[in-house]
Amino acid sequence: MASLPLKRNYRCVPSLQQFYTGGPFVVSSDGSFIVCVCGESIKIVDSSSASIRSTIDDGDSEAVTALALSPDGKLLFSAGHSRQIRVWDLSTLKTVRSWKGHDGPVMGMACHPSGGLLATAGADRKVLVWDVDGGYCTHYFKGHEGVVSSIMFHPDPSKPLLFSGSDDTNVQVWDILSKKCISTLKGHHSTVTSLAVSEDGGTLLSAGRDKVVLLWDLHDYSCKKTITTYEILEAMCVIHSGTRFASCLGLNNQHEGKKSGSLEMYFVTVGERGVVRIWSSERAVCVFEQNSSDVTLSSDENESRRGFTATVMLPLDQGLLCVTADQQFLVYSPVEKSMGMELILSKRLIGGNEEIIDMKFLGDEEQLLAVATNIEQVRVYDLASMSCSYVLAGHTEIVICLDTCVSSSGRTLIATGSRDKSVRLWESEGRCCLGVGIGHMGAVGAVAFSKKKKDFFVSGSSDRTIKVWSLDGLSDYVGQPFNLKAKAAVAAHDKDINSLAVAPNDSLVCSGSQDHTACVWKLPDLVSVVVFKGHKRGIWSVEFSPVDQCVITASGDKTIKIWAISDGSCLKTFEGHTSSVLRASFLTRGTQFVSCGGDGLVKLWTIKTNECIATYDQHEEKVWALTVGKKTEMLATGGSDAVINLWYDSTASDKEEAFLREEEGVLKGQELENAVLDADYSKAIQIAFELRRPHKLFELFAELCRQREAEKHVRKALHALGHEDLRQLLDYVKEWNTKPKLCHVAQFVLFTIFNILSPTEIIEMKGIGELLEGLIPYSQRHFSRIDRLVRSTFLLDYTLTGMSVIEPETDDVKNSKDNNHLDENLLAADVGEEEKQNDSQMLNSKSAIRKRKSDKHRDASRTKKVKGVAYTAVF
Secondary structure, three states: OOOOOOOOEEEEEEEEOOOOOOOOEEOOOOOOOEEEEEEEEEEEEEEOOOEEEEEEOOOOOEEEEEEOOOOOOEEEEEEEOEEEEEEEEOOOOOOEEEEOOOOOOOOEEEEEOOOEEEEEEOOOOEEEEEEOOOOEEEEEEOOOOOOOOOEEEEOOOOOOOEEEEEEEOOEEEEEEEOOOOEEEEOOOOOOOOEEOOOOOOOOOEEEEEOOOEEEEEEEOOOOOEEOOOEOOEEEEEEOOOOOOOHHHHHHHHHHHHOOOOOOOEEEEEEEEOEEEEEEEEOOEEEEEEEEOOOOOOOOOHHHHHOOOOEEOOHHOOOOOEEEEEEOOOEEEEEEEEEEEEEEEEEEEEOOOOOOOEEEEEOOOOOOOOEEEOOOOOOEEEEEOOEEEEEEEEOOOOEEEEEEEOOOOOOEEEHHHHEOOOEEEEEEOOOOOEEEEEEEOOEEEEEEEOOOOOOOOOEEEEEOOOEEEEEEEHHOOOOOOEEEEEEEEEEEEEOOOOEEEEEEEOOOOEEEEEOOOOOEEOOOOOOEEEEEEHHHHHOOEEEEOOOOOOOOEEEEEOEEEEEEEEOOOOOOEEEEEEOOOOOEEEEHHOEEEEEEEOOOEEEEEOOOOOEEEEEHHHOOOOOOOOOEOOOOOOOOOOOOOOOEEEEEEOOOOHHHHHHHHHHHHHHHHHHHHHHHHHHOOOOHHHHHHHHHHHHHHHHHHHHHHHOOOHHOOOOOOOOHOOHHHHHHHHHHHHHOOOOOOOOOHHHHHHHHHHHOOOOHHHHHHHOHHHHHHHHHHHHHHHHHHHHEEEEEHHHHHHHHEEEEEEEEEOOHHHHHHHHHHHHHHHHHHHHOOOOHHHHHHHHHHHHHHHHHHHHHHHHHHHHHHHHHHHHHHHHO
16 A cells, blocks of 8 residues: 655644623624624624634723624624723724713613614613714713613614613613603513513513513503513513514414504513523413523533523524523524424524533544533534534533544444543434443543444543443434443553543553553453553553554653554654643554644654654644544644634645745746846846845846946836835845945945835835844944045045145146146147157156046045945935
């Protein structure tokens, strides 16, 4: 069998991140995104895939307590404990304006349907209305005797009404035009948690923690009806006609048939029980109730982590959104059945996983990912949308470990171990528990399926024992979980067992423990074969090689070792992690492996060369979980930062991209040479920039400087470059300027750039300060050298003058004129031939002296001009 090519690189796709930590949220008008509070920041999340579109950090160290969106979805309003009310432009994610007005934290917000007004409710018992464009207060309402917990405008823009509910049990109705409270609605005996207005705008509904919903007539503000729900309510919403909910309830037919009189209204309530219920306003009865709750109840005794906290009817008939106390977004779609309506959970978005402990790919196609997230349930995610497909609930304490396989009969199985000292066997397709194994005396820290026959799995516990569980009763499953039977058990270690692995041929099982050792046991009787001793700390991960008779172990001593099963010797040791290595898994048919650790790093290793060929830093905390796809060899990692990253092999694509870049470079290089031969220096300089060849670039500029009208040619070449290229050119000039042989070209180019660009454009360049700091010292050194050269020429002048070879410039000019006049007279006179020759020799001698002095003055003048140009370039 041909060897597989080694993997060189993986690309990370941050597929699942924490986006909601509880508190306020708001849905866009088209339902495409949700704005959530996540810690001290605000996340804008895609409602279809739970991917984070953008993050807003307002700079406050305190949590956000209220959110609202403008009707057009372009502006976001936020406020928190700092009392600062901010308006964000969602297109730029920048603050448009901000102000303060409340004396305490802002607890609620509502935007007027017109988008021009913003109402805020505070813990200071005040209700304020603000002009959105101006940022000033237009209405100041005071009358509540407690914290104002809920607030809303009348949905009809023509009705200037504002409603507010408080923990003083009252609902206040405020008139925007008269700026007065026109009614105080008293009827609740506990905090008012939710307000809603009927579709016709004539009825106000209020729900509270006193387990009742009150219906108020907005014509005379009398209480029309009291509906007892026998549940602490947290939220409610009205079902409008024309929606799928209304169709399934028969509300649309009722509206068509009943032209006058009081119309029956339906509304949804959610609360502590974690079920969705639909009520009829006229009959004051519950017309629909879920048979079972989809809320994953926690064993935590804190009641605040149970049930629903909010509900919203999504726009465009996308369903009903319910938010749980443990930060899950559940989207329900109604389905009409013969026996009535049924709610189908169409989507589950997990706002925040806790610490991710373990995970495995699921199924033959590996399109699902089973995750243990420090809670009592196992969450199974769809990798395509990264929404939670379903939850496996049954354990009574935290799930610590899991493993998956596809049985010989084609069923996808999941084995889990928990702190409740039990193991459970699940079926993925039926989303049900098939069997329960009880027998361990401590938390189950490791489970592993058989690799070949898939007819058993093993478990390891903090009670230091290993058990082998048979799957013989799996075919007789009739709906109730059966009791798993342990075929073998052994006291394996002196401390907790952290990891287990079964050999590819199902003949051996390896265990890693906190006692610093890893042991290999022969199946099915768990007879000891060999003990691996050498690690200085506990072993967190063990795995058999898929092709060789060896085992890889990852330890808390920051090392990874490969051991020979035959004699227990250590074959190789790998060092590189700066903290405990928590997972290690083979790749590329046993020739490579990938590891992760407490330092938050993921490393790719080649075994033959003992080389770490890639290191990835995509996690902020410990990476506890690592799984490798058997077919695709795709990786998934998760850790204490509650982030799941998917990694895809990019070796082939990187190689192809490198080949394309090389091919393009060859073509560009030929184009550059052609441009040089054609003396098209502007084009050649532009190509040299694209190829990032600074040496060739210098040669081109040096050639331009040697031509006539050099400044004109250089200016033309620089005009063809963009601002980013000019910024890069300044980097090159800074390097050239450090060498005396190259500085003349550098100074000339620098002078031309500073003549082309305005001071404003230069200042706006990124890093211009650092560039100038690098240019000025070397430029000053070059100018000092020129000054010394000029002073040296003065010594030559003095020496020649003292030797009477030349005369001072002023006398020389005068004598030159006299000599010219004398020459003319001598040439005009008719003298002897010998005298003429003597005069001619004297004239030639004087002319040579004058020419030599003239050349010397011209060189000195040119030197001074270069000096002036250089100083002008820098300053």
